[in-house]
Amino acid sequence: VHRQNLALLQRKLRDLHPADLAHIIEVLPQADRLVVWAELEPYHAAQVLLESSRSVRDWLVAETERPRLVALLGQLDPDDLAYISDSVDPEIVAEVYQSLDAREQSLFQSTIAYPDGSVGHLMSPEFVSVRDGRDLGGALEDVRRRGELPPHTEALFVVDARNVLRGALSLKDLLLREPSAQVSAVMSTDVVSFTPQERASDAARAFERYDLIAAPVVDERGKLVGRLTVDVVMDFLRRQAQSEALLRAGLAGEEDYFAPAWTSAKNRWLWLFVNLLTAFLASRVIGLFESTIQDLVALAALMPIVASVGGNTGNQTVALVIRGLALDRLTRANTGHLLKKELFVGLMNGAVWGTVVGLAAAALYGSVPLGLVMAAAILLNLVVAAMVGCAVPLVLQRLGRDPAQGSSVLLTFTTDCMGFFIFLGLARAFLV
Amino acid sequence: VHRQNLALLQRKLRDLHPADLAHIIEVLPQADRLVVWAELEPYHAAQVLLESSRSVRDWLVAETERPRLVALLGQLDPDDLAYISDSVDPEIVAEVYQSLDAREQSLFQSTIAYPDGSVGHLMSPEFVSVRDGRDLGGALEDVRRRGELPPHTEALFVVDARNVLRGALSLKDLLLREPSAQVSAVMSTDVVSFTPQERASDAARAFERYDLIAAPVVDERGKLVGRLTVDVVMDFLRRQAQSEALLRAGLAGEEDYFAPAWTSAKNRWLWLFVNLLTAFLASRVIGLFESTIQDLVALAALMPIVASVGGNTGNQTVALVIRGLALDRLTRANTGHLLKKELFVGLMNGAVWGTVVGLAAAALYGSVPLGLVMAAAILLNLVVAAMVGCAVPLVLQRLGRDPAQGSSVLLTFTTDCMGFFIFLGLARAFLV
CATH class of the missing domain: 1.10.357.20 (SLC41 divalent cation transporters, integral membrane domain)
Structure with a gap:
């Protein structure tokens, strides 16, 4: 009977959104958490690590056997891996890193190079750019050939031959305007962009003020290096508001509600x-x-x-x-x-x-x-x-x-x- | 010379984003505010009212002559007018309301019918829907004929003949899939939707958890009535965090930093x-x-x-x-x-x-x-x-x-x- 229940649990868990899974894990007492955690497939478990709060993530990592941890961390995108690498033993991160290909390794490196709280730490390497010399029909061809658009893509970034950001072409214009129109004529040049060194809180303020969905990140020479999206910004703002409220009450940071009393007392x-x-x-x-x-x-x-x-x-x-x-x-x-x-x-x-x-x-x-x-x-x-x-x-x-x-x-x-x-x-x- | 300076100011102001204008107005002492405020064109002034904090908005409204106020409120979308109508003398709101056409009047009514803090109060009537019986080519035709997409449109809402929500068709799929494919075959049916009665804070939590950009709002029979977008949700969250921090310190609400000391003391x-x-x-x-x-x-x-x-x-x-x-x-x-x-x-x-x-x-x-x-x-x-x-x-x-x-x-x-x-x-x- 017990095994049947577990099978049922596993089936139910598979249908849930990772964010919901993370929430369930947060509200369960520690013993029950381990039962659910053990039943998650590596991909789902990796997403849960990404979505859960810092204290719970640290605890889950500590409770997971090394081989399983390596397997599930291998499921993460390199920038996400870098994002949570603080919670993981450096040796294990190194082992996962070895299994990445050269492009993924360089993405990991470029994310980890920027400190927590900077735009570089939050930006994603997933974006679509088109060259400014093309017409809309050609740009649409490019996108079709690519076959995929990352989430939260409201506009394509327009770059010149040296990959310098020139503007943004909204999907709306791509859909509605004549295919023969030039990208450079249709694109908006009034694009809010950030540098990886900028403070994430300043970027968040700009997202709020200008109602942005996604914004390009460029290096000091204006070359496109990444993209910052509103979901990451909202997440950042929530964590910031949370730690502010707790800091004001003198709590070191987020506390796992189900950590042992002794840990909480010392905190x-x-x-x-x-x-x-x-x-x-x-x-x-x-x-x-x-x-x-x-x-x-x-x-x-x-x-x-x-x-x-x-x-x-x-x-x-x-x-x-x-x-x-x-x-x-x-x-x-x-x-x-x-x-x-x-x-x-x-x-x-x-x-x-x-x-x-x-x-x-x-x-x-x-x-x-x-x-x-x-x-x-x-x-x-x-x-x-x-x-x-x-x-x-x-x-x-x-x-x-x-x-x-x-x-x-x-x-x-x-x-x-x-x-x-x-x-x-x-x-x-x-x-x- | 003074007049020249004003002309220069006016030119500078015209180039600014309304959110930046609102910010400038917030940080100026009250006398300087009035100088800037008087120079704004009605459309910009209306947007500034929309973007500024409650206390500053109330003050601006009180400082504005009735004819100008009527003119600039007339520039607002009906749902935005409803949103700020609490700050304005009901007589003036009624006068502006009279100048709206029947469709706008009904939009105003449907927004004002929902209390502050509900999804209905925050939702916008701007969305694009397509019928589930069509193919992608036909849907694209419809969108092209419309000639415009509201901001933050990542997907079109799919409805049946009775306007009941059936799913969502992402612009990505509209761009990338075969024009002959059926909307109902391509659309995603796993759509997070809200009702106008739901609490805005619950909706905000769902936006955070599922990384939403825009979500459909449906009535109790499942009919599409509006759209909730991430910019409005972020705004709501910011205001909420703000009033929470102030409430905890025992402040009645946002205080205008440049209100007279007497008003602040009584607050x-x-x-x-x-x-x-x-x-x-x-x-x-x-x-x-x-x-x-x-x-x-x-x-x-x-x-x-x-x-x-x-x-x-x-x-x-x-x-x-x-x-x-x-x-x-x-x-x-x-x-x-x-x-x-x-x-x-x-x-x-x-x-x-x-x-x-x-x-x-x-x-x-x-x-x-x-x-x-x-x-x-x-x-x-x-x-x-x-x-x-x-x-x-x-x-x-x-x-x-x-x-x-x-x-x-x-x-x-x-x-x-x-x-x-x-x-x-x-x-x-x-x-x-």
Whole structure:
């Protein structure tokens, strides 16, 4: 019966799209995953490796016997092999590489030569080009002789005799225009192209802005070397959004939901450590004022409010600035404007909400001076939060770092320390 | 001279892509924006409205005289007009609507009938269909006679006599196969299609998973009613990612970077208010233990550490769960597994880091019991954080709300209150 079930499973799996298979594997507990994984044919298994998330891919590779791994990696296109080669033991990659023919080896090399996050790393060698000297009828002949068009081909790239990109000929024009028309007369010359060295995130922005489906990649002399397609770009954007959200929460990267708890715990240690360190430093700021708190214990209850309001409003500013940087909306020219505005917003909110909280504190503890100190501390900490909230992502960006990573920690650390310091300092000066 | 400059500006603007114009307008301070905006021709201005962010679009509409607004809205396709009609005074929309012909009016109506976030709201009426009874030569004739193909057409939709979707015929096959072949024999029948009622986010996931460029939209009887294209889907995903990041920071939505400070301040009030309220409640928890703090003032300095570590690790769990829900990786079947795992991770991290912090506290204040209380409080608060971090997004999701919105506030509120309560409660029981 068990064998019958397996046969049924195998038949069902064969009909599924590789992306669906990858998804099924992601959501299965690790033991069940291995059952499904073992039943996949090499071609399907290779596609699943390509489609699954980094953490799950690494795990699958580690769980697969070397001969099977070599066999299934051999099923991949050379650029796809290069794409996932980081997850595989270099020796095994070398073994697969040996089995490729010379053209495939050179494709593998040219993909692996470009770093992760560059256009070169994402581009594909699959494209169709036509010479600019031909007429449409001749171009159509060429395409027919080729017998195949790669997916996402909305246009053919037009090149001259030296393979330099001259324009793009849409399939639409190839279909609709007179066969006797010249390619060079019909083609559009207004083509967005990229170089392999360009950052993938810049290319992705161009894809979004100009609604591109596929774009040519050219080297520094303008020669056509590859093609970047929208599916790869969407994939890149999704992975980027994902890692951004996780980075902001201090997770090293995608975490396999079914990794052992021990692995997950260690994955989060760096952040926990940083967090403990900053919390400890903020605690030392409070320690400086222990005698003041001893004299007026209400301060202990009120001080977290000052810190928390600063942290939250500062994080709003951080989110706005990061978004502005990501969308290229913040330039050198308008940063000063934003800074002034956030400062003003901080002042206004500080005045309004400082008053509200000050009144509440004064009423609760029956002390007008305490209310005044509370209001002043909130006002000042919101100004600090606005300044630091603008400065931190901008400085990180200027240092060449990802502004999303660490902005929040640095901001909260500052607003905590400053919040405690301002509030307790004012209290020591005016209240006790 | 001024007039010459304007003429030069106008010439420069005319050559730009509408998406670039929209970007320029976004990054200009409001006064400069108006200068550029006034120089745009109606067609370009209409495209800029379509491409710009919601907040900037609303502002541009408000700044434009009614006759000009009517003229430029008249330049839009009916589905695009419906798309941005939320930003425009209904009277003006009605005036533009009157100037449309009957077919355009019905297109407008059918787009506006579907809510924001549905496939129907995003679909376009521009598509090319061919009848399944024809041969390829006949289909090609039809397309030629039409003389135009909408952008992102990689395939023609194949319908039967009752306009029911039967399959898709790729342009590739139209180009490469014999003209005498039957459309129904060549077409692919394995077509991913959507209904107008479906959620746009589900459709977007399918676009990502199956690398789609364009997909047919059919009504409940399978009749072809529209087309969804990848550029619209990417746009939708970008807006969604954006609003998610801002929502998580408690910003009502996209904020115009150059809106007056007063508008921005009010935009953030709800969140500030919620934040103050929760901080105030947490402060009351501390208030319960004022006499304990009076007896041992070190508690005041140490208590924020317990709260902060809980908040940060809890937010890691929240980020993982939200991500898992968004990617459809968390199902009813594996939620229990995740809960158990996060609990275990919390216990482990609590044991390891609770010990570290406990030792530090004991050394700093020269009191072993204080260190023990600190360690126990951190362990317990990390367990609370793990449980609440899993529960909050799952419950919000089950209540039909966006799990990204508010998860963080609720979590931090709980870990703050519980952190203070556990730590000060243990201290009262065992230390003073």
